[in-house]
Amino acid sequence: MQNIVLIGAGKGGSALLELLRDAGKFTFTAVIDKNPSAPGLRLAEQMNIPIANDWRSYISASVDVIIDASGDDTLLPELLDARDRSTVVIPGEIASILVQLIEDNKETYQQIDAARSIQRLIFDSMEEGIISIDQNGYITSFNESAARITQVDRKQVIGRPVHEIIPDSRLPQVASFGRSEINQQLTLESGTKIVTSRHPIITEAGERIGAFAVFQDISELQQMAEEITNLREVQMMLEAIIQSSDDAISVVDEKGIGLLINPAYTRITGLKEEDIIGRPAEADIADGESIHRQVLDTRKPVRGKQLQVGKDRKDVIVNVAPVIVNNRLKGSVGVIHDVTEIRSMMKELDRARLLIRSLESNLSFDDIVGVSEKIQFAKDQAKLAAGVPVTVFLRGETGVGKDLFAHAIHRKSERKHNKFIRVNCSSEEARDQLFTSSDKLSLAEQAINGTLFLDEIGELTLSQQQHLLDLLSYQKLPSRNELVDLRIIASTSEPLEKNMRDGLFLEELYFQINKMPIFIPPLRERTEDIPIILDHLLVKLNKEYGRQIAGFSDKAIQALKQYDWPGNVRELENVVSRTMIFMNASELKVEEKHLPLTTIRGKQPELPDGSLSDLVESYERQLIQQTLTAYKGNKAATAKKLNVSLRTLYYKIEKLGIEE
Template sequence: MQNILLLGAGRGGTAILRLLNNLGNFSFTAVIDENPLAPAMAVAKELGIPTDTHWETYISPDLDIIIDATGDSNLFTRLLEKRDRSTVVIPGEIASILVQLIEEKNRSFQLMDAQRQIQRIIFDSMDEGIISVDQDGKITFFNERAAKLTNVKKEKVLGKPIHEVIPHSRLLQVIETGRSESNQQLTLESGTKIVTSRFPLTTGDGQRIGAFAVFKDISEIQQMAEDLTNLREIQMMLEAIIQSSDDAISVVDENGVGLLINPAYTRITGLEEKDIIGKPAEADIMNGESIHRQVLETRKPVRGKQLQVGKDRKEVIVNVAPVIVNNRLKGSVGVIHDVTEMRTMMKELDRARLLIRSLESNLSFEDIIGQSDKIQFAKDQAKLAAGVPVTILLRGETGVGKDLFAHAIHRKSERKHNKFIRVNCSSQEATDQLFDGSKQEPFISQASGGTLFLDEIGELSIEHQRKLLKELSNDKFRLIASTSDQLEKSMRDGHFLEELYFQVNKMPIYIPPLRERIEDISLILDHALVRLNKEFGKQVDGFSSRALKALESYDWPGNVRELENVISRTLIFMNANERLVEERHLPLTTIRKSKPELPDGSLSDLVEEYERKLIQDTLASFKGNKTEAAKKLNISLRTLYYKIEKLGVEE
C-alpha cells in the first residue's frame, strides 16, 4: 500500500481524495491546506486522515507520492527540492487527468453492467429458451424460459458441462464442426418436446469460442400451426361466401381505402377490382356522398341510403356497417342492392297481390298503402275495430280512402263471407233503394248477415235516419258509416239525429289526408304504377327525383283519389317508349310547384265561401234548375235546398 500526501483541499483535491480512498490501494499520510475549512479537510476528518496547514514536517523517506492539487507552480518546485529521491511528486493537473480516466473507466464498467442487465432481462422475457456454452462445453448463459422447459434452476447449471444438463444438446458437435443446425426436434429429460436451432460462436478472426441454442416448446408451435390453419380455412370460407353472394359487397380499411369487392359488385356497378382496390372510398360514387366515410367517422351503421354508382350511374340502395375488432375500428363493409332489381321484384309482388285481390274480389288492409305514423295508427284502429261487433264511423276528407278502409274492415271481420253493400248517401236514387224494394231487394235486406257501408251518412234525410235507427236495433247487419262533414254541427243544426249520431260514433276512426303523410306518396306511386301500367299497356319504371319533389310539394286537396287521377292522366299521354315520369310529364295546371299562400279566415268560413261560389256557378250554368244542379254536384235535392238556405246563395 502506497502512502500519499495530498496538498490542496479544494474541489480537485476533494475528488482525488474520494477516488483514491475508494480504490483501497492507497493510504493518506495527511491532507494539507492553508484553509482549515476547505472541503477536503472535512472529508479527511470523516475518514480519519490527519489534516494540517503546513506540509514540511510530513516529508520523509516513507512517503511514496505527493499530489500537488494547489495549482501553485512555486510550491511544486519547492516540493521537488524537499522530497526524498524515492518520493514521486504529481502535479494537480496530471492527477486530475488520472481521476477523469479512472472515472471514465468506472462509467464504462457500469454501462457494460447495465447493458448486460438489460440483455439478461430481454433474454429472460423471451418465449424461447436460450443456452450458451464456452469452447469447453460449459454453460455460460441460461435464461428463464430454458430453466422452465428443462425443469432446472439456472443458478445451479451455470458453469456445468452441457451434457450433464441436456445430454443430447449437440452443442459440442456444433463447436467442433462450426456448422449451424436448424429446426431440430429433441425430447428433454423433463419429457418436453422441443424444436431447436444451434449456432457456433466465433470471434472476428474466425476462432470458435463456444455455441448457443435457441429452442421452443413444440406443442406451442403445433397449436400455432393449427390456429393458422383454422384462420386460413375461415378466411377461405369467408372469401368464398363473399364471392358467391348475389349481393354486391365492398370493403374498405380504416382509412377508407378499397380492400375487396365481389363479382356481384362488378355486375351491378360495372366497376372492376382495378377501379376500386387501393382507391379512395369515393371512387365508385357518381352522385351522393360516400357512406363508407360516414360510417368510419361515426363508427355507426347506416342503412337504406340511395346512391348512384358506376359509369352508368346505377341507382342502388346501400347498407354499410363498421368493422370493429377488440374495440378498434378496422374498416367498414357495404352491401349494395340494385334498385332496378328491387323495383322489379316489388312490382312482381304487387302484380301477384293484385291478382289475388281480383280472384278474391275483395280489398284488405294490404291495399292501404303507407308507412307513416298517422296512417299506421288509423290502420291499427281499423284492425282492432274489425274484430269487435261495433258500429264504426270513418272520418276524413273526400278521397282519403274511406271506401278502402270499409272494405278492409269487412274482410277482416267475422262477416267476411257475407255481402258488403255500399250505399252512397249523397245519391237520391241510392238512398231511396236503401229501404224501398220496389225495383229490387232493399239494400238493408241485401246486407243481412254482412256489412252495410253508408258513405257520407250525413246526407241521409231525417226520415231515412229514423228508419235506420229502427233497423240498427235488429242487429241483422254490421254498420260502417263515413263522413267528410262535421256531424256534430249537423246535429246541433237539427239536420242529424242525436240518437243516431251516438249510435254510429261508437268507434270513430280518423283517416289522415295525404298532405299530412307526404312521406307515403312514393309508396303510393309505386303501387299505383303496377295497376296503371297494366290498364294502359305502359312500362313505366318510376318517377324522377324532380317529378317526385313536385308531387310532394302539392297539397292534394283531393287526397289519394286526386293523386291517382293525376298519375292516370300522366301515363295516358306518355309515349310508349318512355320509362321514367319526368316533371314535364305532369299536368302543371293541376300540380303546383309550390304550396299556395294561405288565405285569411277560418277553415269553416273558407269552406262555406267555396261552397257558396260553387253552388251559385252551378245553378247559373243550369239556369236555376235545382234538380240538374244537384245531380251535377252529386248531392241530394234536399241537401241542395238546405245549403242554399244555409249559405245564403243568391239564385
C-alpha cells in the first residue's frame, strides 16, 4: 500500500481522492487545504482520513507520495526541500493530467460497461436460444432462451463441456473444422425439437477460437403447422358443403360487408358474386330490412323472417345467426329458403294426399286446414271423439266444414272400414228414406256397423225425431226387432235450443245427441288460417281446372282477410274458383285485381246472361279497351302490360272489334 499526502482539497483534489480511493491500493496520511470549506476535506472526513490546513507536520519518511493539487506555483520548491529522498512529489500540472486521464478512462469504462449491459440485455431477450463454446468445447455463453428451451439452469452451465448439456451437439466439430451448419434439426433429451444454425468463431487474424449456435424450438411451430393443415382441411370441407348446399347461404363480416355466397344463392336470388361480395348487406334486399344488420346490432339470431330478395323479388324465409369467436363478433351467416320451392313441395304433398284420399273415397283430419287456436281445439275434440263410441254433435255456421269433420271422425274411428251414410235432413226425400224404404234398405239400415251422419238434424219431423230417440235409447229401428249397432253424428247451423222451447225439437233427443258437442269456428274468427286454406284450395282447383296458379299476392291475401265471409270456407272456395276461371292462361299469380271485389266487399253482383265464351270475350274486350285508353293508344305498352305479344294484341283488337 502506498501512503499519500494530498495537498489541495479543491475540485481537482477531490477528484483524485475519489479515483485513488476506488483503486483500493492507496492509503491517505492526510488531506490538507488552507480553506476549511474545501469539498475534499468533507469527503476525507467521510472516509476517516485526517485533515489539516498545514502540510509541514505530515511530511516524513513514511510518506511515499506527495500530490500537489493546491494550484500554488511557489509550493513545489518547498515540498522538494522538505521531503524525504524516498518520497515522490507529483506537481500540480502532472496531477491535473492524471485527473483528466483517470476521468477519461473512467468514462470509457462506463461506456464499455453500458454497451456490455445493452448487449447482455439483447442477448437474453432474444427469442432464439444462443450458446457459444471455446476451442476446447467448454460453454462460454448461454442466454435465457437457451436455458428455457433446453430446460437447464444457465448459472450451472458456464464452463462445462457442451456435451454434458446437449449430448448430440456438433458445436465442437464446427469449432474444429470452421464450417457452418445451417438450419439443422435436432431433438433434445427432453423431446423438444429444435432447428439450429452453427457457426465458427474466427478472429481477424484467422484463428479459430470457438463456435456458437442459434436455435429455435419448432415443437410449437410443427403443432401449429399441423393445426393449420387441419384447419385448411376443415375449411375445404366446409366450403365444399356450402357450395353443394341446396339452401342459399350468405356470409358478411362484422361491418356487414359481403364475404361469401354459394351457387344456390345465385340460383334463388339471381344475384352473382360481383353483386354481393364487398358490398353492404342490403345489396340483395328487394323488400324489407337486412336481417344481417339486425343480427350484427343485437348479436342474437333471427329465424323464420320473410323477405323479398333479388331482381325478381323472390319470396324467401331467412335464418341468420351471429358468428362469435372468443366473445368477439366476427360477422353473421344467413341461410335462405326459397318459399316458392317450399310451397311447391307442400302443394305436391297435398296433391299426393288428395289423390290417396280420392282413391279411398274418404276425407281425414288432414283436410281440415288451419293453425289457429280455435280450429286446433275443434280438431283435438273431434280426434278425441273418434276414439270413443259416443254420439257427436257438430255445431257451426253454414259452410264451416261440419261434413268434413264428420267424415274425419268416421275415418279415424274403428268403423272406418264400414259405411258412412250422410243424410241431408233439409231434403224431404232424404228424410223419408231415413227409417223406411219400399224397395231397398233404409238409410239407417245401410249405416248399421258404420256411421250415420244427420246433417241439419233440426229439420227432422217430430215423428222422425222419435224414431231417432228410440234408436239412441234402445238401439232399435222401426223396421227391425233386433238390436242394431251404428254411430250417430249430428250437425246443425240453427239454434236447437230455440226449436226445443218452441216445441219443434224433442227435449230428450236434444240431451241424447248433445253428449259430445263440438263447436266449429267461423272463418271470420280465424282469418290467420286464410293463407294456408288458399294454398290447399289451389292444389285442388289447379287439378280440377288444369291450371298452374302458383299463389296469391300479399295484397290479394290482405283483401281476402278483410272480408267477413258469411259463407265461411265454402264461400272462400267459391270465390277462389270463380277467380281462377276468369284469369288469363298466362297469369300464374292471383293479384288483388283478379278478385271479385264486389262480392267480397259485400255487394252481390247481378249474374250476367250468355255463354262462358261470350262472357270471356266481353271481359277481354273491356280489359283491352281500358288498357289502350290508359296508355293513350300505345299498343306496345298495352301488350307489355297485358303480358301478351304485340301480334296477339293486334289479333285480339281485330277479332273483338275494338275501336282504336
